Structures are given as C-alpha cells and as structure tokens.
Amino acid sequence: MDKFYIDQLTVIGVGLIGGSIAARLKREGAVGRVVGVGRGLKNLTYAHHHGLIDEVAMDIQHGIESASVVVVAVPVKQVETILKEIKLSPNAEFVITDVGSTKGDFRKLVERIMPERAGFVVPGHPIAGSEQIGPQAADPNLFEAKNVVLCPLDRTTDTAIDLVQRLWQACGASVSKMSESKHDKIFSAVSHLPHVVSYALVEMMNRRDDAEELFDFAAGGFRDFSRIAGSSPEMWVDICRANRSPILHDVESFILSLEKIRELLQSEDYEAVQRIFDAAAVARNNWASNQ
Amino acid sequence: MDKFYIDQLTVIGVGLIGGSIAARLKREGAVGRVVGVGRGLKNLTYAHHHGLIDEVAMDIQHGIESASVVVVAVPVKQVETILKEIKLSPNAEFVITDVGSTKGDFRKLVERIMPERAGFVVPGHPIAGSEQIGPQAADPNLFEAKNVVLCPLDRTTDTAIDLVQRLWQACGASVSKMSESKHDKIFSAVSHLPHVVSYALVEMMNRRDDAEELFDFAAGGFRDFSRIAGSSPEMWVDICRANRSPILHDVESFILSLEKIRELLQSEDYEAVQRIFDAAAVARNNWASNQ
Numbered sequence: 192m193d194k195f196y197i198d199q200l201t202v203i204g205v206g207l208i209g210g211s212i213a214a215r216l217k218r219e220g221a222v223g224r225v226v227g228v229g230r231g232l233k234n235l236t237y238a239h240h241h242g243l244i245d246e247v248a249m250d251i252q253h254g255i256e257s258a259s260v261v262v263v264a265v266p267v268k269q270v271e272t273i274l275k276e277i278k279l280s281p282n283a284e285f286v287i288t289d290v291g292s293t294k295g296d297f298r299k300l301v302e303r304i305m306p307e308r309a310g311f312v313v314p315g316h317p318i319a320g321s322e323q324i325g326p327q328a329a330d331p332n333l334f335e336a337k338n339v340v341l342c343p344l345d346r347t348t349d350t351a352i353d354l355v356q357r358l359w360q361a362c363g364a365s366v367s368k369m370s371e372s373k374h375d376k377i378f379s380a381v382s383h384l385p386h387v388v389s390y391a392l393v394e395m396m397n398r399r400d401d402a403e404e405l406f407d408f409a410a411g412g413f414r415d416f417s418r419i420a421g422s423s424p425e426m427w428v429d430i431c432r433a434n435r436s437p438i439l440h441d442v443e444s445f446i447l448s449l450e451k452i453r454e455l456l457q458s459e460d461y462e463a464v465q466r467i468f469d470a471a472a473v474a475r476n477n478w479a480s481n482q
Numbered sequence: 483m484d485k486f487y488i489d490q491l492t493v494i495g496v497g498l499i500g501g502s503i504a505a506r507l508k509r510e511g512a513v514g515r516v517v518g519v520g521r522g523l524k525n526l527t528y529a530h531h532h533g534l535i536d537e538v539a540m541d542i543q544h545g546i547e548s549a550s551v552v553v554v555a556v557p558v559k560q561v562e563t564i565l566k567e568i569k570l571s572p573n574a575e576f577v578i579t580d581v582g583s584t585k586g587d588f589r590k591l592v593e594r595i596m597p598e599r600a601g602f603v604v605p606g607h608p609i610a611g612s613e614q615i616g617p618q619a620a621d622p623n624l625f626e627a628k629n630v631v632l633c634p635l636d637r638t639t640d641t642a643i644d645l646v647q648r649l650w651q652a653c654g655a656s657v658s659k660m661s662e663s664k665h666d667k668i669f670s671a672v673s674h675l676p677h678v679v680s681y682a683l684v685e686m687m688n689r690r691d692d693a694e695e696l697f698d699f700a701a702g703g704f705r706d707f708s709r710i711a712g713s714s715p716e717m718w719v720d721i722c723r724a725n726r727s728p729i730l731h732d733v734e735s736f737i738l739s740l741e742k743i744r745e746l747l748q749s750e751d752y753e754a755v756q757r758i759f760d761a762a763a764v765a766r767n768n769w770a771s772n773q
Binding site for chain 2: 318319320337338340373376377378380381382384385386387388389390391392393394395396397398399401402404405406407408409410411412413414415416417418419420421422423424425427428431432435438439442443444445446448449450452453456457459461464465467468469470471472474475476477478479482
C-alpha cells in the first residue's frame with residue numbers, strides 16, 4: 192500500500208481533536224499543507240504559532256477552496272451551519288469527514304443539506320479524548336492504538352471511505368466500520384448512559400440536605416464514578432438531543448435494572464444480588480485485563 | 483498531649499487495613515508489641531516476616547490476653563464469630579475497635595453479644611483503601627490525611643474514644659465522630675449506592691446481545707465509571723445486607739431521579755436537562771478542587 196499522502200488538509204475547528212489530527216499528519220509527512228479555519232482567532236493563532244497548522248484561512252470558503260480532505264471538528268451544535276457553508280464551495284472534489292460522537296444526526300444533516308456531496312462524505316468518530324480542551328492540548332499521539340468508527344452513508348464511495356480510513360491509520364488509530372444506527376446504540380450504552388447516570392447521581396447528592404457532609408466524606412469510589420459528571424454540560428445536552436432515542440431506551444432499561452435490584456433488596460434475596468454483582472465484576476475485570 | 487503509646491496492639495485479621503495500622507504504629511514507636519491473629523497462616527507468616535507484626539498468636543484468646551487495644555479488621559461476615567470469642571476473654575480492660583464500612587450492624591452485634599464490654603467498644607471506619615488486598619499491600623501511609631469516622635456507642639467511655647482517636651491520629655488520619663445512623667446514611671449515598679449503580683450498569687451491558695461489541699468500544703468514561711464494579715462482590719453483598727435500609731432508600735431516590743430525566747428527554751425539555759447537568763458539574767468540580 193502506498194504511503195498515505197494528501198495535498199491539503201483543511202481542519203474546521205482547530206481544538207483538541209482537530210489540532211491532534213493536524214499535528215499527527217504533519218509529523219507523518221502525510222500532508223502537503225494544513226489549513227485551519229475557526230471562529231476563535233486565539234486558538235488559530237496558537238495552532239499556527241505552534242506548527243499544528245501551516246495557514247490560517249479567513250473563512251470557510253478560503254479554507255476549503257483547494258482542500259483534498261475537510262475535517263469538521265466543531266461542537267455538534269455548529270455542524271449544520273458549517274455544512275451549509277461547505278455546500279457552497281465550487282470545489283466539488285474534497286472528501287468530508289467529521290469527528291462527532293453521534294452519527295445518526297450527522298447523516299440526517301448531510302442528506303438534508305448536501306445530498307449531492309454524499310458520495311464524498313465519510314462520517315467518523317474517534318474514540319479518544321482528554322479532559323483538556325483546545326489546541327493547547329493537541330497531541331500527535333492522541334489516537335495511537337485508539338478506535339475510530341466510520342459510518343459511511345449509502346452513497347459514500349469506496350474511494351472516499353478508503354481515503355479517510357488511511358488518514359486515521361496514519362494517525363495510529365484502528366478503524367472499524369458500521370452503520371450509524373448501530374454506532375449510536377453502542378455509544379448510548381457505553382458512553383452516553385454512563386454520563387447521564389453520573390450527572391444524575393451527583394445532582395441527587397447535591398440536592399440533599401446533608402450534601403455538604405456527603406461531599407466531605409466522598410472518597411475514591413466516588414471520585415472515579417463521578418469524574419464524567421465534571422464534563423461539559425452543554426456538550427452532553429447536545430449529545431442527549433442528537434442521540435435521544437437510544438439514550439431514552441437505555442435510561443428506561445437501566446431503571447428496570449435498578450427496580451430489579453430494589454426488589455431483591457426488599458425481599459432480602461442476597462443470592463440473586465450476588466449473581467448480579469458477580470456477573471458485573473467478571474465482565475468488568477475481563478474487560479480491564481484486555482485493555 | 484502526651485505521645486500516643488500502648489503496650490500491646492492485637493490485630494485480628496492482618497490484611498490491607500489491619501496490616502497498615504500495625505505497620506504505622508510500629509513505625510511511630512507508638513506500640514510496645516503488635517500481635518497478629520487470623521485464619522490464614524500464609525498472611526500471618528508474611529506479616530511477621532516483613533515486620534508488620536511482632537508475634538503471631540495461635541488463636542484469639544492467646545492473641546488478646548494481654549492486649550491494650552484490639553482491632554477487629556476482618557470481613558463483615560466474620561465479625562459476629564470474632565466478637566463471641568473476644569467476649570470470653572478474662573482480660574476485661576482492652577479497648578475494642580473495628581474498621582467495617584457499616585456501623586449500625588456492628589453496634590447491634592456488640593449490644594447483643596457483649597453489652598458488658600460496651601464501654602470499651604469504639605466502632606470505627608477508616609475511609610481509605612486500595613484495590614489491592616492482603617498484608618502484601620499494607621502501607622504505613624495508607625491513612626495519611628484520610629478521614630476516619632468513629633461512631634461511639636451510648637455507653638462507650640470518653641477514655642476509650644480518646645484512645646482510639648489518638649491511635650488513628652498517630653496513623654496520620656483526621657478523625658470525625660457521628661452517630662452510626664448518620665454514618666450509614668452518608669456512606670450509603672457516597673459509596674454504597676455508587677457501587678450498586680456501577681454493578682447494575684455493567685451487568686446490564688453484559689446481558690445485552692451486543693455485549694461483545696459494547697465492551698470492544700468502551701473507553702475512558704466507562705473505565706472510570708465501572709472501576710468499582712470490579713470490587714469484591716462478596717464484600718459488597720455483605721454491605722448491602724448490613725446497610726440494607728439506607729441503601730434501599732437511596733436506590734429508590736435514584737430511580738426517581740432517573741425517571742425525572744427520562745421524562746425530560748421524552749418531552750425534549752433540554753433546558754431542564756441542562757440545569758441538572760450544570761448542577762452536577764459545578765458540584766463535582768468544586769468537590770474535586772477541594773481534594
């Protein structure tokens with residue numbers, strides 16, 4: 192296989208993810224030129240100054256006019272506006288990919304806004320991140336040995352899929368492909384539901400009369416369990432909106448699971464409680480030992 | 483205040499907690515002699531060989547006959563048997579403390595088994611631990627700057643309370659006192675409920691048809707959230723049994739919290755969802771910055 196190489200990568204939204212892709216592809220010599228576009232001049236200037244990108248474009252049209260690949264790496268909420276702008280470009284040849292954590296909503300936007308470009312659109316989701324944000328946290332090794340899921344549209348061409356797959360492989364990632372509905376179900380369960388549950392638990396503690404004492408005595412187990420409740424509420428409300436139906440389904444299933452445990456405690460059926468805890472501990476420890 | 487010093491500490495159950503107390507008090511020169519008692523000869527031999535304890539006693543009666551303080555550091559389930567044995571000692575002078583994570587059940591056992599010794603019993607709960615177990619993991623610094631909660635009985639003497647408080651301070655811990663019912667409510671919320679929830683969530687994932695894929699794509703958020711689901715199921719079933727009523731109450735409250743979020747997602751009231759997430763994120767980040 193030839194070494195992956197593209198003439199111009201345009202990153203719209205040079206934050207943690209966009210900046211890390213840019214930094215890695217430049218380090219790999221996999222790109223002729225990286226152009227950054229964004230709303231925040233401060234982040235762009237930082238990224239340019241630190242060599243994450245080669246050029247800052249004044250606006251999206253200038254940024255993408257000579258692009259080979261356009262990476263949309265903005266918060267979910269801004270995607271619609273960005274796609275409407277991209278649609279207007281006279282350049283009809285670039286491949287478009289994104290990095291959002293929900294994929295059904297992205298597909299719908301593409302089909303509504305730019306069906307004529309669907310062959311060149313490869314929705315993607317890198318399973319990597321950090322608690323830090325912005326280009327200051329960009330790291331060329333962020334995606335090393337991490338999973339990236341691609342959810343091609345019905346009309347996405349094999350050529351476009353192959354290009355984006357090789358882009359991510361050049362970033363050190365392992366690429367999987369699946370439908371966007373399967374993707375959204377999986378990530379509802381392994382990521383979105385845990386966030387909702389963690390927020391709900393901390394908020395419930397915080398509402399109690401003895402909240403101050405609770406936090407005084409919270410220790411290690413609480414620290415790990417609640418870490419994701421420190422995540423950006425805006426981002427997670429957007430994810431709830433974008434992936435509402437699978438998340439609703441999982442919240443409902445989880446309420447049933449807790450109801451079951453409640454009944455078992457009520458009836459003091461500790462053997463059945465133990466079977467649930469055992470199954471979880473085995474599954475969790477198997478998972479951890481395979482990481 | 484005079485330096486804390488006792489002639490003989492007897493540790494029943496020389497595991498992580500018991501071994502760490504022994505190691506610390508010996509390092510502090512706060513104890514004349516540490517005697518270890520336990521069911522597992524392997525752990526006792528290890529502890530003796532590595533200087534955590536000075537002597538291994540053949541059985542509880544030999545171990546406690548000259549004790550100044552007896553620390554009961556065995557799994558919750560064995561406490562009853564141990565207390566019945568301690569009761570029989572002709573030595574009526576030693577102070578007894580324990581390290582269990584639930585305190586209402588311990589109080590009931592003491593009142594039932596050895597009401598005549600209640601003046602010398604100081605129930606305790608060090609809020610410290612490790613994922614590792616056994617004397618191999620013992621660490622004289624385990625309790626440094628950690629909280630220890632004492633829940634004296636109505637009849638516990640001030641002298642006994644003072645002695646155990648100074649013992650824990652010599653271990654580097656910060657000591658609080660509260661009723662056992664308050665203790666059990668607090669720890670139900672900050673520790674027991676999160677464990678139940680984490681077990682329930684991992685077990686639910688594991689039951690799904692797509693479990694294998696879920697675990698394949700689970701990442702950082704899941705890692706932290708589910709860590710406590712890898713804890714000993716036996717120990718946590720015992721805690722559910724010992725602290726059943728507060729845990730049941732908290733599971734029920736938490737189901738209501740999730741029902742609320744379910745309704746808000748159903749009606750697409752994302753502003754209200756955001757208020758919940760905001761409150762949690764602020765509380766969690768405040769907590770973390772005070773640690």
